[in-house]
Amino acid sequence: MTTFEAILLTIVTASTPLLIAALGELVTERSGVLNLGVEGMMVMGAACSFAAAVTFDSTLLGVAAGMLAGALMAALFALLVLGFAANQTGSGLALTILGLGLSGLIGAPFVGARRDPIAPVDIPVLSDIPIVGRLFFEQDLFVYASIVLTVLVGLYLMRTRSGLTLRSIGENHTSANALGLPVWRVRFWAILFGGACAGLAGAYLALVYTRFWSPGMTAGRGWIALALVVFAAWRPGWVLVGAYIFGAATVLQLHAQAAQFGVPSQVLSAVPYLATIVALLLLSIRHGRAIGAPGSLGVPFVPDR
């Protein structure tokens, strides 16, 4: 493996959890709900997936547990913001704090345990293509899943009736309600989907990326996922671009330091953030369309009685 290939492989690993979590949040936000609890759901996903994977010695069960944990956290959030029309910002922040604490408790017996790496899945023939082959066709299943997920989310939102319903509820829940669309039901599932994705991203961190559990190991990735949704102007394709730019800039700045480029590391550490902003800004300008948040984003839905 050449250095170049090695770098590209690390970039894919660094980008994947961001992509998965951001896609989930994108669907939630498109339905008009702002869930700031991504970090909390992600860290719960990491703790529960690792605990389950070690207990049952099964990566698959670990992944399932991670997604379930994320979805359960999201269900709690849904109860607050849909059931009681609570403030979404406050509830989301509370969810993050709860997740960080609870995950520490759940993960405590598993601190210091370790798991073997997951074998990459080799797609025959395609993986023999130079450079690109190794990069895209000899990855772990999560990476393939994240790409497929991007396409599916894009198709669902833009090409299906159900996706249209979800978007219209996000744009204007009062009108959607007047048209007889099931605002609560759609939002509930969108929130749950977001939680499951955050949980999956956490599972990826604990089971593939670091392969151990330690408290607070998400280290702010949930917040980056949230920011990516905004920068991507609520479009799945751009979330993919943004996640990969962010991952690339993060990894490249580390390589630049090791290669002694002589640029201050503090500046280099800021590069991923700057690069993401600039790239997505350029994309949005070229796209030539006004980009805005879903009209009802963050507004509690209280129907007229």
Next chain:
Amino acid sequence: MFSGKVFGALAGATVLALSATGAVAQPKDKIKIGFIYVGPVGDHGWSYQHDQGRQAIEKAFPGKVTTTFVESVPEADSERAIEQLARTGHDLIFTTSFGFMEPTLKVAKKYPNIKFEHATGFKRNPNLSTYAAKFHEGRYIIGQIAGKMTKSNTIGYVGAFPIPEVIAGINAFYLGAQSVNPNVKIKIVFANTWYDPAKEGDAAKALLDQGVDMLAQHTDSPAPIQAAEARGKFGFGQASDMERFAPKAQLTAIIDDWSQYYVARAKAVLDGTWKSEDTWGGLASNMVVMAPYKNMPDDVKKLAQETEAAIRSGQLNPFKCPIIGQDGKEIECKGQGALSDQQVLGMNFYVKGIEDRIPK
């Protein structure tokens, strides 16, 4: 505002009066000790080791001492946490990160009857001690091991931030390597975080990708040494024994052992003999302990043990003069035959042979 100033002046005067008369030195039957940690106790590194020290206190004085701790306290928000402990009847409070320095000092001045201990800082008060460990002693040893064992002749270092403590560690590590392998090269990456397992791992991978085969780290999670293990290379545990994360890769680990110090300080408060001091312990005082030397040839192991013994006995100082800076000029020797403590604590230069620049 006016009353605040008066209160401050009164408090200050009380401190002086109390310490002058020695009125604070009263033996106590039961005390409560609080700890503030910068990371989670489960980080298996820095905060974990401080918590081991806390548990040692509980074991040493059953029934006489109760302890509490607050973990994952952000440095910017630490004043509130420290004050909370001060208000809830703690007699002795340990704040265990450099970034807690100013908040600790502020709270210490406000509560003159409570004793404070701040790790790795340099600001003291009649009721505020400082303590730190000479980790660079251990880093000199692992440098020698790395210098002997490297095949690519390139060793790597994952640092947290370019602050004096980390810079001194890098220099000690490199001086150790250079002492046994004059042409060895070092590559340095700063993660700009103390604790982000995924990013620390990425930093380690970047170094390994660029030809490093010996990896030292000055960040808190086992991710870097685990990356070395996955690539079949070697590394050194940081702060605690990380062998279980990297049984094949860990050559040794530099372990922070605060228990002796913590037990001694707790005893001093119980006996009423506590005084504001500055403690800087190393291998000799068991504040720095080396994990068993493993996965290395016998001659390297022997060399490491000899170096450890020499540092312990005081025969060898990692920063023995002359120390040559990157520009080829000799650094002024302010200590006795070695750099002074102040020079090491404030180190802001790389030694000759390191080709990188310190990020400013």
